[in-house]
Amino acid sequence: MPVPSTQPAAERTLLRDTVQDKIRNAIMDGTLEPGERLNDDDLIAWLGVSRTPIREALAELARAGLVEMAPNRYTKVAAPSAAELLDAYQTLGVIYGGVVRLAVPRFTDAERRAVVRTLDDVLARLDDGQQAAVARDGADIYSMWVEACGNAALARLCRSTTDGLAFKLRVPEIAEVVPTEVVAPRIRELRDAVAAADPIAAELAMEAAHLLPARS
Structure with missing residues (x-):
């Protein structure tokens, strides 16, 4: 098989x-707003590429939950709803409980301090009533655990699921469904467990912060 035949696919x-x-x-920074139509010609003009890579990218973003597509009808930015919020939030807890348990023992001292600082910032913003802002930063907050x-x-x-799930938290009802007074103490426990390099306590705190039932 001639080697050059593989090059176009790699470039695409x-x-x-x-x-x-x-x-x-x-989408994540709000330049493209929830519910906004994504027109191929507008995207071609913006990105300076052909239709094929744009349609491929949109299909991947649809699988991730950031884009909604209906063939021959519309392609648009997903619009989070309150009905999806709790399921998405608990799913993040299921996934990231395990991630936290694996990551905490592997953190370098510098990484551990950085995570503790981030959690301190989250707690300060929750205390200041900025739960919606924390939700907007959700994907970045979750991603800090992954590499470790x-x-x-x-x-x-x-990487394939967090963006879409975190995006679903961006609804005005988040303070009602995910009350700060319930979640903040669990995040404080998570912060303390990370500082103490205790992976089991960190996993349990992450799960509890996401409103998962306590283990018996």
């Missing part, structure tokens, strides 16, 4: 990934 995959990252970032977990399969799962 790389271009699709670049396009996907740009659209993903625009040391499990490539779990890291891939997190």
Whole structure:
């Protein structure tokens, strides 16, 4: 099989990934708003690429839960709803309880201090009534655990699902469904467990912060 025949596919995959990252970032930072229609011609003009990598990127973002597609009808940014909030929040707890348990013993001292600082910032913002702002930063807050977990399969799962799940937390009802007075003490326990390098306590705190039932 001639080697050059594989090159166009590799280039197309790389271009699709670049396009996907740009659209993903625009969704996550609010440049593209929930419910906004995604027109191929507008995206071609913005990104300077052909239709094929754009459609491939949009299909990947739809699988991640950031885009909604109906063939021959519309392609648009997903619009989170209160009905999806609790399921998404608990799913993040199921996934990241395990990630935390693996990551905590592997943190370097510098990484541990950085995570503790981030959790301190989350607690300060919750105390200041900024729960919606914390939700907007959710994907970045979750991602800090992934690189240290040391499990490539779990890291891939997190990268493919976290954006879509964290995006579903961006609803006005989050303070009602995920009350700060319930969640903040569990995040404080998580912070203390990370500081103490206690993976079991950290896992349990992460799960409790996501409203999962206590283990018997």
